[in-house]
Amino acid sequence: MTANKVPEPAIHVRGLEKSYKEVRVLRGVDFEVARGSIFALLGSNGAGKTTVVKILATLLKADAGTARVDGFDVATQPADVRESISLTGQFAAVDAILTGRENLVLVARLRHLKDPGRIADDLLERFSLTDAGTRKVSAYSGGMRRRLDIAMSLIGDPPVIFLDEPTTGLDPQGRVEVWQAVKELTGRGTTVLLTTQYLDEAEQLADRIAILHQGRILVNGTLAELKRLLPPAKAEYVEKQPTLEDVFLALVGTNA
Ligand SMILES: Nc1ncnc2c1ncn2[C@@H]1O[C@H](COP(=O)(O)OP(=O)(O)OP(=O)(O)O)[C@@H](O)[C@H]1O
């Protein structure tokens, strides 16, 4: 291999364009994700979030632009990219007739890793599923399934993880459980790109937030930076800070 891994950033996207027939979904998307950080790609339904993730995960080819993941070009080094990533979609990939532990052991075996049982037990513990590990997944709550799904995506320690709408369809408790699981990933050097329609999710989890709108990244910054885009609304005695929702609606419009 001639390609040396570049240390920074984990994800580098420039001028990404993609159309489905005459529908121009991505019209020049640029962003970077630093290693070991959580980056939230925020956007309304149909904004193109999944399209970006699919291109980065080498499942879809861009029409124009470049994207590098873990130092590898998605167009010319797709096999290297695939070795560096895991992708968790909206629908859990776990097998419901197996137990949580059996699912983990199965994936570890498929990846030819040593000691699949220990890998499974470690992950069950990290995601607070030890007690549930011996139960069939069909008996799990939505939040538990999604946590198991994220645990499965960590087998083999991929440096970059894509979570496409990790909490869509979950109840508030399930969402909190998944948030805890995602927070667990940082501090271990894993880079996470997550897509979400939920502003509070981006607020909770992300080091940086980018809003994808009409085919481009409208804004990209920390939560504090995004909030500074709007002046605080002045009341007579109280100064109200804008929420991310205020910023989003001001930029994207209330009909988005
Ligand atoms: N295979 C396809 N063929 C044609 N159009 C597509 C295809 N996949 C996506 N689209 C269209 O491209 C646009 C972006 O879709 P995408 O799934 O990337 O959006 P999204 O931001 O992930 O939306 P959501 O929040 O609903 O998941 C939408 O208008 C969608 O209808």
Ligand SMILES: [Mg+2]
């Ligand atoms: Mg989507």
